[in-house]
Each structure stands twice: as C-alpha cells, then as structure tokens.
Amino acid sequence: MDCITVLAQAVETTTQAGDEAVVPLDIIWDHITSLGFLEALTFISFGAVCLMYGWRVFKVLVVISFALLGLGIGLVVGGKIMGENNQIWTGLIGLVLLAGVSLPLMRYAVSILGAIAGGVVTSGIWYGCGLTEKYIWAGALIGIIAGGMISFIVFKVAIMLFSSLGGSTLMVVGILALLYQYQPTHEQVEYVVFKNKWFLPLALMAPTAIGLLIQNSFVKRSKEWEV
Numbered sequence: 001m002d003c004i005t006v007l008a009q010a011v012e013t014t015t016q017a018g019d020e021a022v023v024p025l026d027i028i029w030d031h032i033t034s035l036g037f038l039e040a041l042t043f044i045s046f047g048a049v050c051l052m053y054g055w056r057v058f059k060v061l062v063v064i065s066f067a068l069l070g071l072g073i074g075l076v077v078g079g080k081i082m083g084e085n086n087q088i089w090t091g092l093i094g095l096v097l098l099a100g101v102s103l104p105l106m107r108y109a110v111s112i113l114g115a116i117a118g119g120v121v122t123s124g125i126w127y128g129c130g131l132t133e134k135y136i137w138a139g140a141l142i143g144i145i146a147g148g149m150i151s152f153i154v155f156k157v158a159i160m161l162f163s164s165l166g167g168s169t170l171m172v173v174g175i176l177a178l179l180y181q182y183q184p185t186h187e188q189v190e191y192v193v194f195k196n197k198w199f200l201p202l203a204l205m206a207p208t209a210i211g212l213l214i215q216n217s218f219v220k221r222s223k224e225w226e227v
Contacts, residue, residue: 022133029193032173033180040177047170051211054163055156055219061163062109063099070098110150114158117165118147121205130203156219164211165204172203 021176035043054061074094078087102109126136151158179189192199 012194022136023127024195029190035174035177036110037178037181040174043170043174043177045197047167047172047174050163051171051207052167052214053218054167054211055173058110058163059106059158060108061166062113063102063161065113065166066102066109067099070094070096071207073098080129107155108161110155110158111148113162114147114151115144117158117162118143118145118150120165121208123202124204128198130197160212160215160219161208164208165217167211168204168207169209172200174181176203 049057050061072096073093075087076093082090119140120143123136126195127133127138131139146190147158147161149222150161176189176193179185
C-alpha cells in the first residue's frame with residue numbers, strides 16, 4: 001500500500017473513528033489530573049524557562065531528555081527480561097548510558113530531539129483535524145523526516161523547536177492540572193479535552209509558536225551564542 005493510498009484512506013470521514021482511536025487520551029488525562037498543586041506550579045515554571053530560554057540551557061535539556069528516555073527504555077526492557085522487581089536496575093543503567101552518550105554526541109542528540117518534536121507537531125495536527133487515528137503514524141512520519149532534515153541543516157532551529165515544544169507541554173500540563181483542581185472549571189476542562197480534538201493540539205502549538213518567536217528574537221540579540 002503506497003503513501004497516496006494511506007493518505008486517501010485517512011482523509012475519509014468514518015463513523016467508526018471512536019473504534020479506531022489509538023491516542024491514549026485517558027492515560028494522558030490520568031497523569032495530568034494526578035498532579036498536585038505544587039507539582040503543577042513547578043511544571044509551569046520550568047516550562048516557561050524552557051519556552052523562552054531553552055536555547056541557553058539546551059545541553060542540560062538534551063541530557064535530561066535522553067536520561068529520561070534511557071530510564072523508560074530500561075524499565076520496559078528490564079520488566080520483560082528480569083521481572084518487575086529488578087527492573088529498576090536496568091532503568092538506572094539505561095539512564096546513565098543514554099545521558100552519557102548524549103554529551104559527546106550532542107549535535108546528533110539535538111537532531112534526534114528535533115525530529116521527534118517535528119513528529120509530535122504533525123501528529124498533533126493530524127489528530128486535531130480529526131483524521132483517522134489509526135493512520136496517525138503517517139502524519140508523525142512526515143514531521144519526523146522534516147524535523148530531522150531541518151535539524152541537520154539549521155541546527156539552531158532544532159534547538160528552539162524541541163525546547164519550545166517541551167516547555168509548552170510542561171506549561172499546558174501544569175495549567176490543565178490547576179484548572180482541573182479548581183472546582184468551577186473541573187467539568188468544563190474535562191469536557192473540552194475529550195470532546196474537542198483540536199483543543200490539545202492547539203493548546204500545545206500556540207505556545208510553541210510563541211516560544212519559537214521569543215527564542216529567535218533572543219538568539220539574534222546574542223551574537224556571542226555558539227552551539
């Protein structure tokens with residue numbers, strides 16, 4: 001099946017869209033609503049720093065991102081091989097390994113994060129437009145390829161893209177958690193998240209775009225910044 005056929009099928013409006021849902025919205029929402037007040041404020045604060053000054057601390061963000069990625073991979077692999085009781089050790093090994101590898105291979109690590117950010121953006125657009133979810137990988141693949149190419153061509157854009165998207169995600173998660181805890185907006189927030197597919201993608205993309213503009217403005221004024 002070629003890409004044209006896949007895209008053609010994805011654009012078709014089907015009445016079975018709910019049965020084809022692949023985005024784990026329930027799991028994402030459970031994580032958001034499990035945050036406490038202080039945790040939500042921490043997310044918002046750290047997200048704001050990443051959104052505006054990610055270009056200044058991008059090396060730290062890259063190491064943290066790869067450390068968390070290594071931890072996740074280690075926990076999954078360890079759970080399947082060594083059992084749940086011993087998976088923490090494989091998680092720690094994965095954390096140290098990927099965090100250590102990201103330092104000498106910083107340019108490649110940033111390019112990978114830029115590609116992932118591109119995939120998140122395009123898959124979010126796919127989801128927000130109400131296209132068939134089981135083909136969301138096609139939208140993500142477009143963004144991964146585009147983001148990867150941009151990352152290798154214009155390195156600074158990759159830094160601004162992944163740091164802006166990461167900061168936007170943290171801020172949105174924190175704000176939604178606070179709104180959910182506030183009783184007058186409790187039900188309204190949950191309704192908007194689950195009933196309007198465009199809401200979450202728009203909530204992520206708007207701050208990301210603002211972050212890109214802000215960071216680009218700062219980068220232009222800081223001629224001594226080297227990557």
